Amino acid sequence: MPSSSPATYREVRLTRRPEGELTPDHLQVVTFPIPDPTPGQVLVRNTLMSVTAVMRTLMRDETDLPVTGYAPDRPLWGPALGEVVAVNGSDAGLVPGDLVTHRHGWREYAVGDAAEFQRVDPAELPDPAAHLSQGFTAWLGIVRGAQVRAGDTVFVSAAAGGVGTLAGQFARLRGAARVIGSTSSERKARVLVEQLGYDAAVIRGAGSMEDQLRAAAPEGLDAVFDNVGGEQLSAALAVARRGARIALIGALDGQLSGGFRSVIEVDSGSLILRGITVRGLSGSDHLDALPEWTKEFGQGLRDGTLTFPHVRVSGIDQAPRALCDLLEGRHIGAVLVEL
Template sequence: MTNRTYREVRLAARPTGPVTDDLFEIVEVPVPEPGPGQVLVRNTHMGLGAVMRSLMDEHNDVPIPSYEVGAPLHGHAIGEVVAAPGTDLNPGDLVEHQLGWREYALLDADAATRLDPDLMPDPAAYLSQGATALMGIERGAEVRPGDTVFVTGAAGGVGTLAGQVARQFGAARVIGSTGSQQKADRLIKELGYDAVVIRGAGPIEEQLREAAPDGIDAVFDNVGGEQLEAALALANRDARVAIVGALASQLSPDGTTAKVAVDSLSLLIRSITLRGIALYKHLDLIPQWNRRFAAGLRDGTLTFPHARLQGLEQAPRALRELTEGRHLGAVVVEL
């Protein structure tokens, strides 16, 4: 190996509001030598998610440790094994792990998962958030043939795939929500959404009532707040609501929680199911999703909407733009 140093992104300070570039610092450090049972990986791609904004706070409500000031950030990444003494991994193997935000990663062998380099037509597709989409559609909202489905946060890395998966499960009408007319147009033209409600373009419930005159059977909620309230107001009898994210709270500019008023008697009368569901309890879906996604990408029945930025130095910008809603689909940094 010719590289003697590599770059990593560290958290320079805790945010007091939105993500800004000065919260990060890029540091050059020596490439470590792996010991027995360890793996040195040259990272090739890393994925970003809105949850990373929550992890920048000292305390958070998600089951992932917060980032430490002065230490490198972490997150989903894939890369090639450089050395792995005393393990069953070999140099050149493609692996995934959770030590992104750096060009090289040193980790224990059991923290790296070997990937099939020939499965995906694009290795970056391993960084999709599709397992979460599949979980919410299949096990959370239990989408059935003929359903009208509402996906909040439809233009994000999860939502752009959730709408596609809902179709695979037989949804007759798929409605999304997003923050701009431009994204709404793309969701309809490129990703098969039938209608899209737009945050800031008037009361969500009124827009949703027009988009779903016969009500909603299944809800995939990434957002919470007003959008979840609107979905509950229009939910049909026996509707299933999967609460998969809480972006209205996670990305709140002032840090406030977007609370939802729930009429429990109305939900009871309509036999509506609300289910909070998180991927860490459904990890068996990850290999299932990878096989489904690879097949869909190859036969054209699924697409991978994403923005791809080049170089580790673009990672802070990528997270800032993700939290600002600048991109459609997932956000990936190619290292």
């Protein structure tokens, strides 16, 4: 371990599985000695880590996701950005000072095999924090899922979140004529329209979602970016025009209570007669698109046609509260913790 590094670090662990609403008491910040990297490993000092809704799902005893869940008395994990501080072995492919992304977040220092850390070119994106955006998911859903075209009327559910705040912007760049977002409050609706380029917003819990969508899109929807499922997806399918493209990106309707299922009733005959396409997407199936997305995202951030809405919370001690606040819908955009 380099002499400049502290002797200990802190990480966030799950104390017990939540059966209902997640509270900070379900998480604990624990101190441990910083480990030395073994041959082929690197030690990274994390500088930023991401807070996402899917973390609640990963706390279940069993999940529907193809990734390792969290276990009591074990550290959480998630996307993080950090700097390599030590390398054991000349064949690791990384050197001290390299900026890397990885999935060993929720701790101040991370150690692991060099292959688990991806070097970041500082010139790719103007703000290093943008490497932790959920922009790839947003871009993928708009470009390959909903296949947004010039003149489209587009609906984005959960539009004020880390994915939705970017999805609406990508839809506009693709030439959408009208972009409608859903959110949970009047305050967020104003931000969507006044700051993030949405033309209109519908509000969950403020009456029938279908009625609100019909009023916002009287001629129907050409493309749908669904990050929620449930009532919002049902409403979007009802308002979709003939030939509409529906991209299923997330299932927040189930995730916020710890699952990843959102069951709705679908009239398959109606979808057939209207020629509607429904497509589920997972980023892991479209890794070939990463270079194109990175180029477009970086250029948009530089020339001002894109912004990266996010909230930064300072200190690992604040991470448990940051996750609870995210799940309660208190923030707009992505949520990051500075370490």
